Structures are given as structure tokens and as C-alpha cells.
Amino acid sequence: MKKQLLILITLFFCIQFNYAQVISMIGSTSPSGSWTVDTNMNTTDNVTYTLNNVTVTTATDPSSTGLKFRQNADWAVNWGSANFPSGTATQNGANIMTQAGTYDVTFNRVNGTYTFIPSGFTNIGIWGPAVDAVNGFGGPDVDMVTTDGINYTLSGFTFTTGTAYFRFDENGSNTWGSTAFPAGTAVQGGPSIQVAGGEWFVTFNKNTGVYTFAYPSVGILGTATSVGWGSDIDLNTTDGFSYTISNLALTDGVVKFRKDNAWDINWGSLDFPTGTGVQNGAEIPVTAATYDITFDKSTGNYAFTNTLSNPQNSISKAKIYPNPSNTIWNLSHSITIDSVELYDVTGKVIQSFKPNANQYELDGCELSHGVYFVKIKSGADFAVQKIIKN
Structure with a gap:
């Protein structure tokens, strides 16, 4: 009986080994140069796959050129990401935009990370x-x-x-x-x-x-910035979550936020001046002005606060108290408050008012507990401040 059990266990592991996933590279810039011919990679643990001295060509069109990883020569399971020479590939992701050269390639089937290291370099x-x-x-x-x-x-x-x-x-x-x-x-x-x-x-x-x-860097770039799409203007952080930059002059145009100067992780949205950026979201439309910008890496929430040349009248000096509050927030400023908008954490406007006064009471009795954002506007200037409902 023990002998039979041992044979069954041995057969089980043999079958498991024989049916280990085969991971390959495929695409117009892959070693095969074809979207129909796979180049299989090597593995010892069925997780990390490697192939050394791999020659690839340059990808020129993201819609038709490049390469991807796939499993068992079947498009049902495939991974891709536009980034090169490293990135985190996702299921049915973009074609990897390779640059011509000879590389040692590593791919992790579990988390999708990959690297192309020029052959001859130390790993x-x-x-x-x-x-x-x-x-x-x-x-x-x-x-x-x-x-x-x-x-x-x-x-x-x-x-x-x-x-x-x-x-x-x-x-x-x-x-x-x-x-x-x-x-x-x-x-x-x-x-x-x-x-x-x-x-x-x-x-x-x-x-x-x-x-x-x-801490990971978060930068802003786009046609509204002085650097265009070519490089990032990095924001500042002290904790790796909240990022800020002050007095950044922007023109009419669009921007996005991205991490570590690469497109692997980037955020965008159609909302302005406040919103919640989502991965690979739309380009953020910007109106020309000088802004103090805040961005939260964990939530994607961002705010562009227009700065005034006369700091004594800046709407950013508006007072909101008490904060946190259970019921009412008092808004106070030395100049007339034209409008007040209340946003939830997703960037959705849930209330709006036109006080046309220096003082205003914002009623939060019907709000759920949590974090909100108040946009206060006076003339052409505005500011966004966070409030908390206890």
C-alpha cells in the first residue's frame, strides 16, 4: 500500500512538472520577429523566467510593433506594458516598446515585473x-x-x-x-x-x-508646463504620499502626473482645478495661471490653487473653522466670497453656493463622516481646502 502511495505521489509531481507553464516572448521586435512565432524562456521555479543574449529590434508604432510575454503559446494569457527597459506588465497590456540591442531578459509570471538588461552587464x-x-x-x-x-x-x-x-x-x-x-x-x-x-x-x-x-518621485508634465512631455517637474514630499509644489507657472494646455519619471504609473482626469487622477487617465485640462499644486499618491486626489500677486487679498487666506466639525463650518475672509463648492474625495461636486459675502456658514449636518474639499472663489482667484466631518 505504501509503495502504491509513493508511486502516485511521484506521478503527481511528474505531471505537475510536465504541465508547468511555458512563458515566451512574441512580437514584431522579438527574437522571432513575428506575432505568430514564440520564443520560449527558461525557468527553474515556474515563477521567474529568463533568456540571455536576446536580440530585439526597435518598436516604432505602439499599435502594431513591439513585443509581449504570453503563456502556453496562447493569447488567452498575455502580458504587456509600453515601458522599456523595465516595467510591470499587466494582462492584455500594451506592446512593450523595445529599443534595438542584445539583452538578458527576466520576467516574473506572478507579479508581471520584467527587465531587459544589456547583455554583458552585471545583473x-x-x-x-x-x-x-x-x-x-x-x-x-x-x-x-x-x-x-x-x-x-x-x-x-x-x-x-x-x-x-x-x-x-x-x-x-x-x-x-x-x-x-x-x-x-x-x-x-x-x-x-x-x-x-x-x-x-x-x-x-x-x-x-x-x-x-x-521616496518615489511624482512629477508633473505636459503642454501646459515649461518642459512639455519631454521631462518631469518634480513635486516635493516629506512622507512619500503627499506631494506639493508652489508657484508653478502654467499655460493653457494639458498635464498629467507620473511616478519616477516613467509612464508605468501615471494619473490623469478631465477635472480641473480639483479632481481624482486615475491610472492612465485623461490629460488634465489647465487654464493659464500660477498655481500651488497638491497631489496625493495614495488616492490620486489633486488640487491646483491659483496664487495672487497680492498675498493680502489671496483667497488662500480664507479661514474655515471649526475643522473638523460635526455640523457647521464657518467660512470667513476679508474680501467677498463669490462662490463655494463642496467636493467629495472622488472630486464630485456635491453642493454649491453663492454667498456674495465675507462670511458664510456651510451646513454639514446631512453629510456622512469623512473627508471633503471646499473650493472658495473670489473674482478670478480660488483655493481648495480640506475639511473633515466628525
Whole structure:
């Protein structure tokens, strides 16, 4: 009986192995150069797939060129994202817009992350319990990205509190570490880095060992900015969630917010001057003026507050009290308040009033508990302030 059970268990694992998912690259810029011919990748764990010395060509049209990853040579399960040389692919995502070259390619079937590292460059990853809380140093690296073989970066990865090393070519004998966090100089064979949990944008210099764990950047760009779509104007943050920039001059045009100077994560909406940006949303229409801008990375909520040349009369100096409140908020200003609009956290207008007075009582008795935004306007100027209903 025990012998039969052992045979059944052996057959089960053989069947599981034989039916492991096959992951391939396919597309006009893939090694096959075709949307009908797959190039299979290699795996040892059915999660991380690799293929070295892969030659790809340049993608020119996002609607017809590029490449994707797919499972079992079937379009029922496929992954894509426009970003290159790294990104997080999603089901039925965009074509990956490759640049011609020879690369070592890594793809994670579980979380969709991928990297194209030019062949011949050292593969550098971050390794340890801070990366894989379950398996610790028995788990895989999370690979970093490089374009020059010297400067490596990692974007969009959330760490757990724990230790980690920088590891070269997945070799446990070639690790780099230091006791310093969030920035320091790692040395070969040095101690593990104690990483605080959270999302970090990580940089590492292979030649010097200098590394940083910084809050993700959020930038604004578009035709309404001085930089157009070519680069980002970064906002400021002290916590990695709330981002601000003051006195930014914008023209008539459109803008979007994006993270870490890449299109992997970007936010947009048709609402202005306040709204809630959504992933890959519409371009935000902007009216020419100088603004103080706030953006919340966790919710996508944003506000553009027009600044006045005369700060004594600026509507941003309007007083709202008490705040938080159970019932009534008193709005007070030295100049006439023309209009008041109340928004929920999604950016939807739920109430609007025209006080035409210096004082106004905003009745919140019928509101549910939570956070709201009040837009106060006087003449051509306006400001948006957050209020809380207890």
C-alpha cells in the first residue's frame, strides 16, 4: 500500500512538472520577429523566467510593433506594458516598446515585473527578507535596471521591514551591504542593510557602492508646463504620499502626473482645478495661471490653487473653522466670497453656493463622516481646502 502511495505521489509531481507553464516572448521586435512565432524562456521555479543574449529590434508604432510575454503559446494569457527597459506588465497590456540591442531578459509570471538588461552587464538585484518576507534569503532577487552597467535603479517595489543585500549575478558569495539606511556606501561582503518597510526608489552605483532608498518621485508634465512631455517637474514630499509644489507657472494646455519619471504609473482626469487622477487617465485640462499644486499618491486626489500677486487679498487666506466639525463650518475672509463648492474625495461636486459675502456658514449636518474639499472663489482667484466631518 505504501509503495502504491509513493508511486502516485511521484506521478503527481511528474505531471505537475510536465504541465508547468511555458512563458515566451512574441512580437514584431522579438527574437522571432513575428506575432505568430514564440520564443520560449527558461525557468527553474515556474515563477521567474529568463533568456540571455536576446536580440530585439526597435518598436516604432505602439499599435502594431513591439513585443509581449504570453503563456502556453496562447493569447488567452498575455502580458504587456509600453515601458522599456523595465516595467510591470499587466494582462492584455500594451506592446512593450523595445529599443534595438542584445539583452538578458527576466520576467516574473506572478507579479508581471520584467527587465531587459544589456547583455554583458552585471545583473544586480536586491536580495533578502525585505524583498521576500516568506522565503527570506531562500527567495529570489528583485532585479534592478541599468542602461550603462554602472548605475542601477529599482522603481515601484514595496519592501517589508527586514534585511537585504545588493547581490551580483544571483551569487550568494558576491553580496554588498552596509549598516546605513536610507543611504550609504555598500562594500563587498559588508553587513546586511536594515530596510524600513514601504515603497522606495532605489539607486545603486556598481563602481562606488553608493546607494539610496528614496521616496518615489511624482512629477508633473505636459503642454501646459515649461518642459512639455519631454521631462518631469518634480513635486516635493516629506512622507512619500503627499506631494506639493508652489508657484508653478502654467499655460493653457494639458498635464498629467507620473511616478519616477516613467509612464508605468501615471494619473490623469478631465477635472480641473480639483479632481481624482486615475491610472492612465485623461490629460488634465489647465487654464493659464500660477498655481500651488497638491497631489496625493495614495488616492490620486489633486488640487491646483491659483496664487495672487497680492498675498493680502489671496483667497488662500480664507479661514474655515471649526475643522473638523460635526455640523457647521464657518467660512470667513476679508474680501467677498463669490462662490463655494463642496467636493467629495472622488472630486464630485456635491453642493454649491453663492454667498456674495465675507462670511458664510456651510451646513454639514446631512453629510456622512469623512473627508471633503471646499473650493472658495473670489473674482478670478480660488483655493481648495480640506475639511473633515466628525
